[in-house]
Amino acid sequence: MTPDAEIALAVSDLRTRFGxxxxxxxxxxxxxxxxxxxxxxxxxGESGSGKSATALSLLRLIDAPGRIIGGEIxxxxxxxxxxxxxxxxxVRGAKIGMIFQDPLTSLNPALTIGKQIAEVLLxxxxxxxxxxxxxxxxxxxxxxxxxxxxxxxxxxxxxxxGMRQRVLIAMAISCSPQIIIADxxxxxxxxxxxxxxxxLLHDLQQEMRASLLLITHDLGVVAAMADExxxxxxxxxxxxxxxxxxxxxxxxxxxxxxLACVTDIGGDRSVPLEPxxxxxxxxxxxxxxxxxxxxxxxxQDFCRREDPCLMALSDRQEVACLxxxxxxxxxxxxxx
Amino acid sequence: xxxxxxxxxxxxxxxxxxxxxxxLLIQLAPGDTATALLGPxxxxxxxxxxRRALGLDKAxxxxxxxxxxxxxxxxxxxxxxTQIPVFDLVLPRLVNTLIxxxxxxxxAVIIGYAIGLFAALRSNSIFDRLAMSVALLAGSAPxxxxxxxxxxxxxxxxxxLPVSGMQDLAxxxxxxxxxxxxxxxxxxxxLGPAAIITRIVRSSLVEALQRPHVRVARAKGLPRAExxxxxxxxxxxxxxxxxxxLQLGYLLGGALLTEVVFAWPxxxxxxxxxxxxxxxxxxxxxxxxxxxxxxxxxxxxxxxxAGLDPRLREA
Numbered sequence: 001m002t003p004d005a006e007i008a009l010a011v012s013d014l015r016t017r018f019g020x021x022x023x024x025x026x027x028x029x030x031x032x033x034x035x036x037x038x039x040x041x042x043x044x045g046e047s048g049s050g051k052s053a054t055a056l057s058l059l060r061l062i063d064a065p066g067r068i069i070g071g072e073i074x075x076x077x078x079x080x081x082x083x084x085x086x087x088x089x090x091v092r093g094a095k096i097g098m099i100f101q102d103p104l105t106s107l108n109p110a111l112t113i114g115k116q117i118a119e120v121l122l123x124x125x126x127x128x129x130x131x132x133x134x135x136x137x138x139x140x141x142x143x144x145x146x147x148x149x150x151x152x153x154x155x156x157x158x159x160x161x162g163m164r165q166r167v168l169i170a171m172a173i174s175c176s177p178q179i180i181i182a183d184x185x186x187x188x189x190x191x192x193x194x195x196x197x198x199x200l201l202h203d204l205q206q207e208m209r210a211s212l213l214l215i216t217h218d219l220g221v222v223a224a225m226a227d228e229x230x231x232x233x234x235x236x237x238x239x240x241x242x243x244x245x246x247x248x249x250x251x252x253x254x255x256x257x258x259l260a261c262v263t264d265i266g267g268d269r270s271v272p273l274e275p276x277x278x279x280x281x282x283x284x285x286x287x288x289x290x291x292x293x294x295x296x297x298x299x300q301d302f303c304r305r306e307d308p309c310l311m312a313l314s315d316r317q318e319v320a321c322l323x324x325x326x327x328x329x330x331x332x333x334x335x336x
Numbered sequence: 337x338x339x340x341x342x343x344x345x346x347x348x349x350x351x352x353x354x355x356x357x358x359x360l361l362i363q364l365a366p367g368d369t370a371t372a373l374l375g376p377x378x379x380x381x382x383x384x385x386x387r388r389a390l391g392l393d394k395a396x397x398x399x400x401x402x403x404x405x406x407x408x409x410x411x412x413x414x415x416x417x418t419q420i421p422v423f424d425l426v427l428p429r430l431v432n433t434l435i436x437x438x439x440x441x442x443x444a445v446i447i448g449y450a451i452g453l454f455a456a457l458r459s460n461s462i463f464d465r466l467a468m469s470v471a472l473l474a475g476s477a478p479x480x481x482x483x484x485x486x487x488x489x490x491x492x493x494x495x496x497l498p499v500s501g502m503q504d505l506a507x508x509x510x511x512x513x514x515x516x517x518x519x520x521x522x523x524x525x526x527l528g529p530a531a532i533i534t535r536i537v538r539s540s541l542v543e544a545l546q547r548p549h550v551r552v553a554r555a556k557g558l559p560r561a562e563x564x565x566x567x568x569x570x571x572x573x574x575x576x577x578x579x580x581x582l583q584l585g586y587l588l589g590g591a592l593l594t595e596v597v598f599a600w601p602x603x604x605x606x607x608x609x610x611x612x613x614x615x616x617x618x619x620x621x622x623x624x625x626x627x628x629x630x631x632x633x634x635x636x637x638x639x640x641x642a643g644l645d646p647r648l649r650e651a
Contacts, residue, residue, distance in 0.1 A: 059555055085560075092557030100555075105548040110570050110645060119566070120556045155646040171556060 006037040008178050008211040009058070009096075014071035016050075016057045024065070025283035027053045029235035031071075032310070035179060035211035040202070042222040042243075043215045044258070045232035048280055051215045052101075054232070055183045058213075059092050075179070094124040097172030099201075101184040103164035107156035113140070113167050114152025120174045139170040143200060162193035166200065173204055180205060183215045198225060219262050223247060231255050234281050234291040237310060241317040251319040253296045290322060298323050339642050339649055343635055354627045355407070358620055359400050390416075403620070412621035417613045422621045426606070430625060433602035436525065436591045439518050441584055443526035444533055449576075452537025457564075459542050468535065475531030479590045483524040483597040490520060521598045525590045529583035536579040537572075544572035574641045574648075581637030585630045592626075 016028035027050045035041050043051050057068050060080065073080040075095060080088065092098075100106045108116060117139055118132035127135070133152065140148035143166040156164060165185060172180060182201060186194035202225060205212040214225055222229055222243065229246045231239040231254065239252040250256045260274040278295035281287060289304040290296070296303065300323055308320040311330050319325070370383040370392070387393045391402060406413065412422035451471075455464040490497045497520050544550070545568055553567040592604030599605065603622050610618040642648045 061551060061554055089557045089559060092555055094557055098552075098555040100548065100552055102548060106552045108549045108553065108567050108571065109647065111566060119558060119562070123556065123558050123562070157647055168552070171552075 007034045008037045008075075010034040010072075010074040011054075011058070012072045012074075014054065014057055014073065015069045016053050016062055016066065017069050018053070018062075018066040020065050023284070026069070027235050027283060028057055029283075031232075031235075031237055033230050033237060033240065035213055036228070037178070037211055038206075038209040039227040040205060040212040040214055040225050041228045041230060042226035043213060043230045043232060044217060044219065044222055046217060046258075046280065049232045050235040051217075051232055052183050055098070055181050055213065055215055058181060059096055059098055060088055061092075090124070093120050093172075093177070094175045095177050096179045096181060097175070097177040099165070099168050099172045099180065099182040099185045102188045103161050103168055104188065106168055107164055109156055112153050112155055113159070117152070117167070117171050117174055120171055124175045135174070136170075139174055140167070143167070143170045143173075143204075144196075145170075161189055162197065165189060165193075165197050169197075169200065169204070173208065173210075176208060177210065179211045179213070180208075181213045181215070184217070185214075186221070187216075187218075194221075201225075219258065231258070234287075235283060236291065236320065238292065238321070239317070239319045240310065245314075245316045249317075251313060251317065251324050252292075252321045253298050253323075254292045257295075257297075290320075340639055343638055347631055347635060350631055351628065354631070355404060355624060356400065358623045358627065359403060360396075361623075363396065407621075407624070413617040415610075415615055415618050417610070417615045417618075422617045425618060426603070426621050426625065429601060429603045429606045429622075432600065433588070433591055433595070433604065435514075436518065436521055436595070436600060436602055437584070437587050439522040440525035440529070440587050440591060441580075443522055444530035444583060444587065445580060447526070447530040448533025448580075449537055452534045453541065453569075455534070455538040456541035456545065459538070464538070468538070471531040471534045473531075474527045475535070477528065479524055479528055480593045480597050482527060483521070483594050486520050486524055487597070517600075521591075521594045521600050524597070525587055525594045528590060529587050532586075533576075533580060533583055537576050540572040540575040541568060544568045547571065570644065573644050577637055577640050577644070581633045584633040588626055588629055 011034065012032045014028055014031045015026060017024045017026050019025060029050075031050070031054055033041070043054065045051050053062070056062050058073060058080070060068065062068060068081060071081065075091065080091060083091070107113070114133055114136045117136035118129065121127055121132040121135055122129065125132075136152050137148045140152060145151055145163060145166055151158075156167075159167065169185075180201075185201065186197050189197060198221060201212065201214075204210075212225075214221070216222060226243045228240070228242050230237050231246075231252065233254050239246070239250070239255045241250075246255065247259070250259055254276075257274070257276045261276065276295055281291050281294065287307075289306060290299075290308050293299050293303040303322055306322055308322045308325065310318045310320040311325055312318045313324070313328065313330075368383075370386045370390075371378065374383060374386060384393075391399060394402075403413075410423055412426070414421050415425055418425070451467050455467045458464055498517055550563070550567050553563050558567070591600075591602065592607060594600065595602045595604030596608050603626065607619065607622045609615075610622065
C-alpha cells in the first residue's frame with residue numbers, strides 16, 4: 001500500500017443513529033476512513049458492529065427514523081451530507097454503485113432484468129431506451145451471463161442466486177462508478193459460487209480502477225481480496241491496517257480474537273477454536289471507556305474509564321487500544 | 337391469451353354451480369308460489385292447475401333443466417306478477433344498476449387510491465392516523481343507514497339534492513338530471529368500499545415500500561417518481577386490484593340496498609319488489625345476473641393481475 005495513493009472518498013467522524021432520539025442507538029459512532037483509487041478496502045466485524053449501517057450511510061440510504069447525525073463524506077470535493085435529495089440521486093448509481101447482501105430479494109420481481117439494468121443508464125446517462133437496452137446486454141455478457149441477448153427479457157425468478165448477484169453487479173457497474181460498495185455480496189450464496197462472484201468483483205474493480213469497499217465478516221474473503229482492512233466493533237473502527245500487517249501483526253485485542261476464531265484447513269485440530277466470550281455492548285446504553293473492555297482479555301482499569309481513539313503505530317497501521325498505545329508510549333492528542 | 341382462455345373455461349362450472357344454488361334457494365324458501373299468486377282463498381284445484389301451467393309440479397332436476405335451457409337463450413320466462421317477459425323487465429333495470437355501481441366504483445377508487453397513497457407515503461403521520469380512523473368509521477357504517485343520514489342532511493335540511501325520483505336514462509331529465517340524482521346514492525354506496533380500499537391501498541404500499549429491492553432501486557439513483565411507480569406501486573398493484581375487484585361485488589350488493597332507500601329504478605329495487613311478490617322468474621334472473629357480474633369482475637381481476645405479475649402468467 002502506498003500512502004500517497006489517490007483518495008477517492010474520505011469519511012470523517014461519521015455518526016449514524018437508528019431509531020428515535022431517546023430510544024435509538026448510535027450504530028456508527030465517529031467513523032473515519034478513506035477509500036483509495038483502484039484499491040479494495042475490507043470492512044470487517046461481527047453482526048451488529050455497524051458495517052452495513054456505515055455502507056448505507058455513504059449513500060444516505062438510512063431509513064427514517066434513523067438518520068446520519070454528524071460527520072462528512074467527501075467525494076471529489078463535495079460533501080455528500082450537504083447535498084439535497086435530487087443531487088444525491090445523481091450520486092447514487094452513477095458515482096457510487098452498491099451491491100447488496102441478498103440477491104434473491106434485491107431484484108424487482110415484476111420487471112425484466114433488461115429493464116432493471118437499463119433504468120440505471122436512463123436515469124444517469126443521456127441515452128435512448130434502445131441504447132440503454134443494448135448496453136444492458138453488453139453489461140450482462142460482461143458479468144458472465146450466457147445468452148445475454150435473450151436473458152434480458154427474463155424475469156428475476158428465472159435466475160439462480162448466483163446469476164442474480166451477477167445481474168446486481170451489472171447494475172452497480174453500469175455507469176462506471178469510481179466507488180463500488182459490496183455489502184456481504186456472497187453471504188447468501190453457495191461456497192462454489194462465492195469464489196466466482198468474488199473473482200468477478202476483483203476483475204471488474206481492477207479493470208475499472210475503482211475503489212471497492214467490501215463489507216464482510218469472512219476473514220478468508222478479506223485475505224483473498226483486500227489491500228487494506230478496517231476492523232469495526234460496536235460502531236467504531238478499532239484497527240486499520242494493510243492486509244499483510246493485519247494478518248501477521250494484529251494489535252487490537254479484538255482483531256486478535258477475530259483471527260483466533262478462524263478455522264485453518266489442514267491445521268492442527270488439537271488446538272481448539274477460541275470463541276470471543278461475552279456479547280457486543282447494547283448501543284442504546286451510554287458507553288463509557290473502551291467498548292471492548294468487558295470482553296477484552298488484556299483489559300486494564302483505565303480501559304473502563306477512558307475512551308480510546310485511533311492512533312497510528314506506523315504508516316501501515318492504526319489502532320484504538322489504550323493498552324497498546326501506552327505500551328508504545330503514544331501520547332493521546334492534547335484535546336482528547 | 338392462453339391464460340384468459342383457461343380462466344374462462346374454469347368459470348363454466350362456477351356459473352353452473354351458482355345457477356343450481358339460485359334455483360334451489362327459491363325452492364327451499366318457505367311459502368308457496370301458487371298460494372302467493374292466487375291468494376289464501378284459492379281452491380286446491382286452481383292452485384294445482386297453476387302449478388301445472390308453470391311447470392312447478394315436475395321433479396326438481398327437470399324444472400332446473402328446463403329453466404337453464406331457456407335461460408341460456410336469454411328466456412327467463414314471464415314475470416308472474418306483471419306477465420311482462422323477465423328479460424325486458426330486467427334489462428333497463430340492469431343498465432340503471434350498472435350506472436350506479438360504476439359511478440360508486442369510480443368514486444371509491446378515486447377516494448381510496450388517493451388517500452391510501454398519501455397515507456402510505458406519510459405513514460404514521462397525523463394525516464395517516466386521521467385518514468385511517470375516518471376509514472374505519474366509514475367502513476363500519478351500514479349503507480342503508482348512511483343513505484338515510486345523507487338524505488336527511490342534503491335533501492331534507494339543505495335541499496341541495498333530490499331524494500329520489502330517478503327516471504330511466506331515456507327520460508327527459510338528460511345527463512345533468514341523472515348526475516344530480518346519482519350523487520347521493522353513489523356516495524352512500526361508495527363510502528364503505530372506499531374505506532376498505534383506502535386501508536388496503538395504504539397497507540400494501542407500506543409493505544411494498546419496505547421490500548429490499550426498493551432500497552436497491554434507491555441505490556441506483558432513480559428519480560423519486562419513477563422509483564414509486566416501477567418499484568413500489570407496480571408491486572403493490574396485484575393486491576390492490578384484487579381488493580378492488582372484490583369491492584365491485586360488495587358495491588353491487590350495496591347498490592341493491594341503496595336503490596331501495598333512494599327508489600333508484602335498478603335491479604335492487606326490482607329484486608326487493610319481486611321478493612315481496614314471490615315473483616320467482618324475476619328473482620332468479622336478477623340473482624343470476626348479479627352472480628354473473630361478480631364472476632366477471634373476478635375474471636377481470638385475474639387477467640389484470642396476470643398482466644402485472646409475470647409469475648402468475650406462467651403458473
